[in-house]
Amino acid sequence: MKxxxxxxxxxxxxxxxxxxxxxxxxxxxxVRKDHSPLVSIxxxxxxxxxxxxxxxxxxxxxxxxxxxxxxxxxxxxxxxxATESIDTAxxxxxxxxxxAEIRKMKIFTDEHKRAKRELRIVKNRIKVAKGSTS
Numbered sequence: 001m002k003x004x005x006x007x008x009x010x011x012x013x014x015x016x017x018x019x020x021x022x023x024x025x026x027x028x029x030x031v032r033k034d035h036s037p038l039v040s041i042x043x044x045x046x047x048x049x050x051x052x053x054x055x056x057x058x059x060x061x062x063x064x065x066x067x068x069x070x071x072x073x074x075x076x077x078x079x080x081x082a083t084e085s086i087d088t089a090x091x092x093x094x095x096x097x098x099x100a101e102i103r104k105m106k107i108f109t110d111e112h113k114r115a116k117r118e119l120r121i122v123k124n125r126i127k128v129a130k131g132s133t134s
Contacts, residue, residue, distance in 0.1 A: 001033045003049060003073040005059065005080055012080045013049055013057060020073050021048040022066055031068050038068045044120050046128045047080060058083040060128035062121045079121075086129035094122045 003020050005013040019032045023045025031038075042064045049057040064077035098119040105112045 001031075001071040001073065003075070005047065005049065005075045005077060007077050007080050012059065012077070012082070015051065017049055017073070018052050019050040020075070021046070021050070022075065023047065023061065031066075031073050033071055035068050035071075035073075037070075039065065041065050042075070042077065044117075044124045046124070047075065047077070058128060058131075060086060060121075060125040062124070081125060081128075083129055083131075086125050088126060088129045091122050091125045091129070095119065095126065098122060 001017055001019075003013065003015065003017040004011065019030055021028060021030045022040070023043045025041045025043045028045065029040075042061060044062050045060075047059040047061045049059070051057065059077075059080040059082055061075075061077040061081075062079040064075065066073060066075045068074075098115055102112065102115050102119065105115060
């Protein structure tokens with residue numbers, strides 16, 4: 001099965017895979033050979049690319065969508081950062097800063113909503129970098 005993981009800045013992964021695990025907005029799911037055609041919206045979460053005879057490739061994604069058709073998976077992610085590229089110390093500092101900013105904001109504003117989403121993305125990067133699956 002072929003997989004392409006694309007972001008606005010370019011491709012992150014392209015190649016043959018045994019499977020791919022995706023964070024759907026209604027829950028995670030896995031795609032393997034001969035999967036039924038599907039289009040799905042993706043949530044903030046962990047994307048796992050399973051390549052034969054190689055370690056899994058893990059990415060922190062911040063949403064997007066996927067199309068599965070004819071043993072071809074295309075993932076269009078807003079952002080996809082490989083585990084080894086995540087600077088956990090920097091992300092932890094961002095988390096602390098965002099939490100402090102959010103405490104000072106008025107709730108139910110667009111600014112508050114954006115900050116909460118950014119905090120969720122930062123926490124996901126930390127979780128993926130630390131290897132957590134939950």
